[in-house]
Amino acid sequence: MRKSSTILPYCLVVSLFVLVSSSSGTDTIQQLQNISDGQTLVSAGGIFVLGFFSPGDSGKRYLGIWFAVSNTTIVWVANRDKPLNDSSGILRIDTSGNLVLTGNPPNTIFWSTGQTSSVGATARLLDSGNFVLREGSSPTAGDFLWQSFDHPTDTMLAGMKIGPDYRTERDRNLTAWRNATDPSPGRFTYKLDPRGMGQPFVLDNTRVIFRSGPWNGIQFSGTPSMKTYPRFRSTVVQNQDEAYYQFMVTQPATLTRLMIDNSGKLTRSLWDGEKLDWLELWRSDRDRCGEYAYCGPNGVCNSDASLACNCLPGFRARNQEQWDFQNWSGGCVRNTSLNCTDGDGFRLERGMKLPDTVNSTVHVEMNLDKCRESCWRNCSCVAYASANTSGGESGCITWIGDLIDMRTFGEVEDGQNIYIRLAKADLEILGKPSKKKHETIIAITVGLALVLLFLVLWGYCSWRKRNQNAEAIIEDGSRHQTVNNGLTDENNDLPLFDLGTIALATNKFADSHKIGKGGFGCVYKGQFADGQEVAVKRLSLKYGEGIEEFKTEVRLIAKLQHRNLVRLLGCCIGGGERLLVYEYMPNSSLDAFIFGDVQKRRLLDWEKRLDIILGIARGLLYLHQDSRLRVIHRDLKAANILLDEAMNPKISDFGTARIFERNQMEDNTVKIVGTIGYMSPEYIMSGKFSEKSDIFSFGVLVLEIISGRKNQWVSQKNFHMKLLANAWRLCTENQSDRLLDDMLGLPSQFSDVLRCIQVGLLCVQESPDDRPTIQEVVLMLANRTSVLPQPEKPGFFKPTTIVAAAQWFADSCSSSSSVNVITLTNVEGR
Template identity: 40%
Template sequence: MSGSNLSLLLHLYYCLCCLSFGNAFDTITSSTPINDSQALVSNNGVFRLGFFSLSSSTDHRYVGIWYNNRGVLEESVIWIANRNKPLKDDSGVFMVSDDGNLVVSDGQNQTLWSSNVRNPRGVNVSAQILDTGNLVLKANGNTVWESFWEPLNVFVPMMRLSTNVRTGEKVELTSWKSSSDPSTGSFTSGLQPLAIPENFVWNNTKPYWRSGPWNGHSFTGIPNMNSFVLEGLSLVNDNQGTFYLTLAFFNSSYLSYLYLDPQGISRQRIWDDEKGNWTTYDSPAETECALYGKCGAFGICNSQKPSICSCMKGFKPNNIDEWNSGNWTNGCTRINQLRCHRLNNTDSEPDDNEYGFLKLERIKVPDFAEWSEHLENECKNRCLNNCSCIAYAFDAAIGCMSWSKDLIDIQKFSYGGLDLYIRLPRSELDKKNITVAIIITVVIGTTIIIVVSLIFLLRWMNKDRDRTGRRVYVKFEELAMFEDNGKETKLHQLPLFKFEELATATIDFNPSNKLGQGGFGPVYMGKLLDGKEIAVKRLSSVSGQGFEEFANEVLVISELQHRNLVRLLGCCIEREEKMLVYEYMPNKSLDAFLFDSTKRKLLDWKNRFNIIKGISRGLLYLHQDSRLRIIHSDLKASNILLDEEMNPKISDFGMARIFGGNENQANTGRIVGTYGYMAPEYVLRGHFSEKSDVFSYGVLLLEIISGRRNTSFYNNEHFFNLLGYAWKLWIEDNILALADTELVSKQCCHQEILRCIHVGLLCVQEHANYRPSMSMVISMLNSEIIDLLSPTQPAFTAALHEESLPNNKWSINDVTITNIEGR
């Protein structure tokens, strides 16, 4: 055999081997079918297409698509071709047939499934599995069929659920018959192109669940839907008769999908890399009230009440016996029927004295809304002038909605939803107004008594805490007050955010939006409805910080305005939640760059020196130039945020202390801060001053130059911390070796780097009096002070003996300490 023939045979053998193991191919043609032992794998290995059996029915074989190497098969399958006609053995073949269709056939060459499209014979036809999970059939380069056009029960990113109002064509999800049987089930899910698009689940042909109207951002009938579908759900009108839903995530590597379970409930699965399995999240609408029309016409369903159904004010049960027995499907009817005198006189003015509207808050509005472009006041008048209009609602993103038929499928939420206005006779509204007025009067009177009592109680409790540096309590029910040298000063009005607003903005505090974690709890990125990006600090229930730190931060930072301090936009105190809302810093915190071997390379000397000087200016403002004199008390790399231009902003004022005008130092019995950044006089004796912040600044400056954490030398037999290492290099006259190799290798700015290290060592000296003030630091950095003093040995440059410290519990991580008692 010639060498060329042998090479050809070896090449063919290699190709066949690759195909059999499914490692090299994502495409099949009429000449390359796959059998039961073979598979296709998408280009980047995300999805696999092949034959499989479910663990509950090993005698049935299916051809399908699943996430490659991701947990158990039942949870990874996203599509099945022959769901209703499984193979009985391993004789199946998946191929492009002679007529250009994709088919699944058995050992007797019987077709069990076909893509069923019309293709001319003999054209160039191929099918490819993509990294989106979509199987695409092409003829002469044109797509003629996709598996995304015939989904099963799974909605994955990049798929479209659609409906065409002109042709009636739909792409919908269809449930499995059971968890062990993927054949066609009873439930379907898709878009209903009403006046305002909504998503429905049908049980056969009957409505089973409804999402409420789409407002351009979310479905209003799912108050916490963002936790369920994350940020990526979009509803698009192509202006050619087709509406479609799509799903996408900020992070394309984030593996998650939605699915319709056999009971008609939408759920979400997210792949957990650490655990190596899928985590399933229940639908936010999975309550008894989620069932369509649970309480019948004019009934309101509230899952928080013992008896979930009740009639609206002005209505009574149609059948009282059935209603009392828990059968609410017959709904409610008006007690007093509406009399419309203007039914045939459209020119007459509305009779405001005869009818009015009862406001129902946080409502899933009824089905069958009629839509118009009217503004809110116009919407009300339009309904009042129209005798057939029995209710209306307005949403700025949707427009005016009105109803003229029975109000079906109304649900009361604890938060979210819309306000619904029900038309009632004025006589019934007046009764309510009298009752409300009495209640309001009683509540206001009681509240005044309680508030006055609390003010006297708090003053009595705090009368012996007049020394400077105390924490300040903020009353959020009014303009907060704090004492400043015996004078009461009003805190600027701070915007209050609703919990619902922040939950929506952060996609229900989804892990994918998490920016960081501190001792206080997590910080999330969010986007408000107007598009403004924010950062939300959510106080954890297990945090060492409590309401005192939260109130202190609100008080301190709301009074500060400086370009190197992060700006507080508002706060939220609702239910058990305490949250602070800041301007969003797109580059997150300094430690994310500084202590990452890859990102640190992006910090050249120009950026680092700019950050050093920016932090200096921010601290100087706190210590000298602000109306309040502030000691930050927790300055560290994770509390330095970076904007889009890498400008630094000091954040996290939960531990900050307020000084009196003539005070230079104060004591505390409660030590708060972060290990590695706290000054020795503060750790050992509870003394804090501006020089405490200077010490923390010095540690941070040396970290910025070296690219190493102060605590990175933990358990090192030669050095206790970065300060000890820096001192050794200083004594050896080799201090430039402290600098990050990325900086030294540039062969520039060495004198500037050496000056910064010198300043850093001056800042971390053991005795507070030896440390420079921040104004001197800035002058030294700017070379306005040319001759610098020689530093003395830094604090904590040798291992500390246990007996030399107070009885404290230490943490070696970067988490803030809040429960240490100083001696």
């Protein structure tokens, strides 16, 4: 019995030791304990987990830390340079107090902290995600011998520091994984540059590709206001021991991370407990202005403008020809050189991302007034700004040389004020308007006021007339019976609606029911007594040719039946009205999505955009080849593509369409109708149109759907079709990925994107003979393995000056041989 009583406590102690040594769920490793593959440490609050994992299907084993709510979200990797080939990994604290990872071959060290302790050591996973090694056996004893926060991988957590530690000569950076299955250090690095006011960069090897802007005491001047993210509190510290950027969370339950991925994108995310997924709050490539020095030296980027880059006031493009073709890398130069002795001054630019501070000087104790004086006295100083907006404009920063990587924000609070030095002559030009300008402004204002007054009176009279007419129709429908009025007998199968019925359905054509306006009238939403929703196109009486467009559209659509064409339900002619009744499209038109706000653009991912492109192509194939009539649409554009409840595209608006004989190749017209930017060159210049005219419009539409940008035709600085020229340039320079809509990111099937871009460029080639037929287009889009021909230069009309453009339009309209009328339509979804 004595022997048994002696052995029992010993066995219990050994069993307890083994249990603790091999258990999962504890947050601490004591000396001589270990964690093997399959076991984990879990932080005290259950927030983070440390254990072994294999990324993707690599089969390699790594020791890492991840969020407990998402075991695929790895935030730190120990042996990222030296993976284990099997599950032999063991993490332990050896007899010297060093934390080591060993595996096969036996006792091979795959990673260690390189720290020792004469009094033993304890390793613990904290709720911050920091894995720490302490001296002594207590899990809370002493300072850290080592911590994972000093050795980040690709993810920054709350409380972590990014920046140089001068005491240990260690630079704490984020380094992206090489790829999704290989966590070894890749090409991209996120680091804090302590020069100037401290600004983080993303580098592709040694080349800067993104800059957050300098720290101003509240935020980085190139990132959105931190007021948007009340759960975070950021800071930048610079002293003799270290320089670092750090963010903290103000609510303990907040799970957040800042990560750089293997494509160089920097993303700030927040865990959404309801959706059980990461919510993206911000990313470095959220728009084109995120690219470092996108507009070159002294250029300013504006992501909301149709042309992203402009020169600072008082500057001009270094190479105007490259600038016109949207190659902005050369940047800008001064209109007038600075002259310190001849009245140089400063111009305020508001809401800006401050330039790169590498070539700057910070004056800690200098206010803005003294800073201005100091900069003015230094002939090399080109700009100044407040260095710390959180301290009442205390401290300032001055620049010499070119100003690099500037952008302007829509909201002033998201940027900062900067004062740009300009020569006296440029300041005078940019200053107050002259007396002549004042007189011109007054004259224009008075003229506009008179025109506005006339329009208001005319609109009121028209409204009263329409309202009275509609009321009369409703009260006495027999007074205005619907008549055929020229529609042939072959259309008798098309329902003819009574005007009173349509007036009731549209509430007397009330403005509140108006959902669009086109080249030949307005479109209203209506609802019949049985609940059926319809779209009613009401031709405007001011167009003398409107009745012809009406008859054309009735004759055409009555015979056209295809899932990608809008369906005509009936028509009405009576009481001075000409009306078409269509099926109602709840999602409006395509342009509202590809050119709309961020929320709408995000609804169209790449797969949906590809489906829309294919649907439009199938509808056009039906018009050109498969229908009983061979139809040339002549006004194919984003506003004339309607979307049903499932986002399926339907071609609409056949008022300008023409019917071809089966053997007819082309036709001429003396009245050019369509929309600038979608019309083919041969149609604009000579009135010739054919199937290839629609193909050109389809190509423009494809490039717009991919890029999310309009093919704007002319501007004061640049008369070529910007989208076509830019797409052609990017394609020839193998940079087609830069054409993508900012909302798309980089689709996994990028080969499909490249194929669609190439098809779009083939369709907009200058010569109609070079453009493919719609059958060939459908085959190109459907067959992903076929080899596509290389597109020739796109066709676009390019006057050299505003005067030349105006003269061209005047000549077109006054020609004795023909009358060319370009009808600018702007039809909204209906």
